[in-house]
Amino acid sequence: MLGWVKRFAGISALLMLFGVAESAARAQSVEKTLSNSAPAIGINTDRLSNKDLRRWNAIKQIVFAEDAEGEPLHPTLRDLWKRLERSGHVIYIEMRGGGRAVSNIAGGFYIERFDPEGVNHAAIIRLYPDTIDRAYIGPNARRHEGFIAFQGLGREERYAEVLGHEMAHAVHILSDLTRARMVEEVIQQTNELFLSYGKQNGYANIEPEMRRRLDQRDAFLKELEEPAEAAEALVWRELASGRQAKNRNRSREAFAGRW
Numbered sequence: 001m002l003g004w005v006k007r008f009a010g011i012s013a014l015l016m017l018f019g020v021a022e023s024a025a026r027a028q029s030v031e032k033t034l035s036n037s038a039p040a041i042g043i044n045t046d047r048l049s050n051k052d053l054r055r056w057n058a059i060k061q062i063v064f065a066e067d068a069e070g071e072p073l074h075p076t077l078r079d080l081w082k083r084l085e086r087s088g089h090v091i092y093i094e095m096r097g098g099g100r101a102v103s104n105i106a107g108g109f110y111i112e113r114f115d116p117e118g119v120n121h122a123a124i125i126r127l128y129p130d131t132i133d134r135a136y137i138g139p140n141a142r143r144h145e146g147f148i149a150f151q152g153l154g155r156e157e158r159y160a161e162v163l164g165h166e167m168a169h170a171v172h173i174l175s176d177l178t179r180a181r182m183v184e185e186v187i188q189q190t191n192e193l194f195l196s197y198g199k200q201n202g203y204a205n206i207e208p209e210m211r212r213r214l215d216q217r218d219a220f221l222k223e224l225e226e227p228a229e230a231a232e233a234l235v236w237r238e239l240a241s242g243r244q245a246k247n248r249n250r251s252r253e254a255f256a257g258r259w
């Protein structure tokens with residue numbers, strides 16, 4: 001149950017070790033309550049508090065923002081969103097505070113219930129707004145794609161950038177049954193194994209078989225980052241240029257007003 005494909009703020013090193021036990025326990029109890037009702041489908045905000053729902057609605061407005069001609073300002077975000085809505089899977093949105101631990105995690109994607117038929121997986125996209133608010137923005141945050149994460153964006157636009165990254169993971173993973181199974185087996189089961197392995201043997205001397213699994217997991221995690229990073233770069237560009245367009249309109253209006 002443990003282990004997320006995670007997106008860190010500031011740095012692009014993405015080889016996390018394991019997730020938080022609490023999330024697995026919580027996921028199980030949610031699964032139980034849902035098991036007798038019809039499967040939920042699409043992007044699902046049932047798990048958000050009222051405060052987080054307000055934040056979420058601000059993000060959603062960004063996803064669906066249009067220019068004066070009615071064209072989407074952020075087509076990549078909108079496209080990813082629509083693909084998830086149509087996917088047949090349920091993607092729960094969760095938001096978490098930074099908590100006590102100093103964390104660098106901005107967002108995560110996780111398969112909560114793997115459907116062997118590939119028809120109705122349950123997955124989680126989790127955003128960490130506090131971490132995103134605190135994220136370092138500067139030359140050292142430059143990504144492979146050449147953009148600097150969050151640069152020039154407002155608070156909710158940064159959340160939308162991370163959402164874009166996680167939605168790209170969701171589309172890429174959930175749309176391919178083999179890949180989804182690999183996420184479940186190569187990442188999530190390995191993390192679970194590693195956690196219980198560590199409890200029994202400690203983490204000092206890792207046996208070759210465990211080492212092999214971890215290496216395989218890390219290589220796969222790295223592979224999964226590529227399409228998500230590429231999508232995030234596009235999302236960032238669209239957010240940044242949408243902002244410029246808005247500013248242009250605003251200064252035009254101000255200019256017109258003065259005359």
Ligand SMILES: [Zn+2]
Pocket residue numbers: 005006007014165169224225228
């Ligand atoms: Zn990622």
